Amino acid sequence: MLQHPTVDQISLPQVLAVLGDQTRLAILGDLARRGDEPLACAEFKLLGSKSNLSYHFAKLREAGVIRVEPCGTKRLISLRKDDLNARFPGLLDSILATAVTLPPPEKRIEQAV
Amino acid sequence: MLQHPTVDQISLPQVLAVLGDQTRLAILGDLARRGDEPLACAEFKLLGSKSNLSYHFAKLREAGVIRVEPCGTKRLISLRKDDLNARFPGLLDSILATAVTLPPPEKRIEQAV
DNA sequence: TCCTTAGTTCAAAATCTATTGAACCTTTGA
DNA sequence: TCAAAGGTTCAATAGATTTTGAACTAAGGA
Numbered sequence: 001m002l003q004h005p006t007v008d009q010i011s012l013p014q015v016l017a018v019l020g021d022q023t024r025l026a027i028l029g030d031l032a033r034r035g036d037e038p039l040a041c042a043e044f045k046l047l048g049s050k051s052n053l054s055y056h057f058a059k060l061r062e063a064g065v066i067r068v069e070p071c072g073t074k075r076l077i078s079l080r081k082d083d084l085n086a087r088f089p090g091l092l093d094s095i096l097a098t099a100v101t102l103p104p105p106e107k108r109i110e111q112a113v
Numbered sequence: 114m115l116q117h118p119t120v121d122q123i124s125l126p127q128v129l130a131v132l133g134d135q136t137r138l139a140i141l142g143d144l145a146r147r148g149d150e151p152l153a154c155a156e157f158k159l160l161g162s163k164s165n166l167s168y169h170f171a172k173l174r175e176a177g178v179i180r181v182e183p184c185g186t187k188r189l190i191s192l193r194k195d196d197l198n199a200r201f202p203g204l205l206d207s208i209l210a211t212a213v214t215l216p217p218p219e220k221r222i223e224q225a226v
Numbered sequence: 227t228c229c230t231t232a233g234t235t236c237a238a239a240a241t242c243t244a245t246t247g248a249a250c251c252t253t254t255g256a
Numbered sequence: 257t258c259a260a261a262g263g264t265t266c267a268a269t270a271g272a273t274t275t276t277g278a279a280c281t282a283a284g285g286a
Contacts, residue, residue, distance in 0.1 A: 012211045017133025021244090022126055041263065052245055054264055059243095073253045073262045090207035098125045098201060134274090154233065165275055167234055172273095186232045186283045 002061065002068050007083045010064035015088070018063040019095060022105045023047055024056050028065070029099040031079045038069070038076035047105065115174065115181050120196045123177035128201070131176040132208060135218045136160055137169050141178070142212040144192045151182070151189035160218065 019025055026047055031039065044053055057077060060066040064083065069076050084092040132138055139160055144152065157166055170190065173179040177196065182189050197205040 012208070012215065013133055013135055013138055015133075016129050016138075016208070020126055020128075020130025020133045023244090025126055025129075042261090048244095049246070050263065051247075051265080055244075058264090070253090073260090075263070088207050088211060090203045094201050094203035094207060095125070095129070102125065136274090155231090162276070163233065164235080164277075168274075171234095183283090186230090188233065 002070075004061060004067060004080075005064040007064075007087050010083065010087045012088060014063045015065060015084075015091075018059050018065060021056075023052075024060055024065075025095075025099050025102060026104050027056060027060065027077075028079070028096065029102055029104075031066070031077065032096045032100050036078070036081070038078040040071075040074040040076060042074075044077075115183075117174060117180060117193075118177040120177075120200050123196065123200045125201060127176045128178060128197075128204075131172050131178060134169075136165075137173055137178075138208075138212050138215060139217050140169065140173065140190075141192070141209065142215055142217075144179070144190065145209045145213050149191070149194070151191040153184075153187040153189060155187070157190075 019028065027044055030044060030047075041050075041053055041057060047053060048056070057066065057068060057075075061068050064080060064087075067078050067080050069078075079092075081092060132141065140157055143157060143160075154163075154166055154170060160166060161169070170179065170181060170188075174181050177193060177200075180191050180193050182191075192205075194205060
């Protein structure tokens, strides 16, 4: 099973450090724009290579920002909205408000089909 | 004069990246605990060496998190509370709520007089 | 004027983070 | 059973960040 921190193991410095990155903020923006629907890793492919995304998902998961659940050959990514709200009230909302408006990193443009 | 970004130049990824660091979060915690009183650099000396703090203050200033004003031979550090609230409503408050409770980095303990 | 206080700057070293591609694993469907 | 889809892991590299100490600067007071 994939390791996820419990709510009280989520650390502010770690969450901030993990979200202080264009690619990971773009992942958050995509998740938020799609509502509460969990997305498979492949949905984010414009943001980087498979292995690079895998790295970013692990960072987000270890920090407690996303949940990753195996589902067949896929893995579904979802935001740990309730957990983050419980731990740091107001934080996620204020970040998402801006994250959904952020221009995506260069790569997405270059690789756009 | 010291360069400070204007309110609309403040960038979320940069603010988050800058605050995703124990030392800088501790600086924020100290500022918040002292109310709105500006503090001189030397007040933070338990958090690191002079040159190291100078580096962290520059990072915080460049990201738009603090304001640094010369005052005699000192420099007074203050939080850009209003500017951050205007740019990212709710963000600073939710971070401060936790930052003021955070255990200080190891160094402070070792160097405590 | 000279000294002290307070902080900056610089270059070097140490450390950490992100990115890549190749090889791999696991589940599912044919 | 085999192949494909969807991801992970690893080692290597590149790049960025943090830390250090020594040398420096600027303002204020004796």
